[in-house]
Amino acid sequence: METMQFCHSCGMPLQSPMAGQIHGNFCGNCATADGTLNPREAVQTGIAHWLLSFSPDVTMDTAMIRADHYLRAMPAWAE
C-alpha cells in the first residue's frame, strides 16, 4: 500500500496533479527544478492565494497572516 506523502513546505499531497514536478520532499510549487526550496515569502504568497480561492471574503493581508501561521507547522519552515 502506498503511503500518502505531503510536501514538507506547503502540505500538499505529492500525489495531487496540482503538485507538479516533485523534488524530494517538496512539490513543484515550492521548489525549483534543481530541488532548491523557494523563498518562504514566495511559498507564503502561494498559500495565501490558495486560501483566498475558497475564502473570497478574506483580504489578502488576512490570508498572508493565516499562511504565515500555516507555514509554522510545516517541517521545512518550523523554527
Ligand SMILES: [Zn+2]
Ligand atoms: Zn509544496
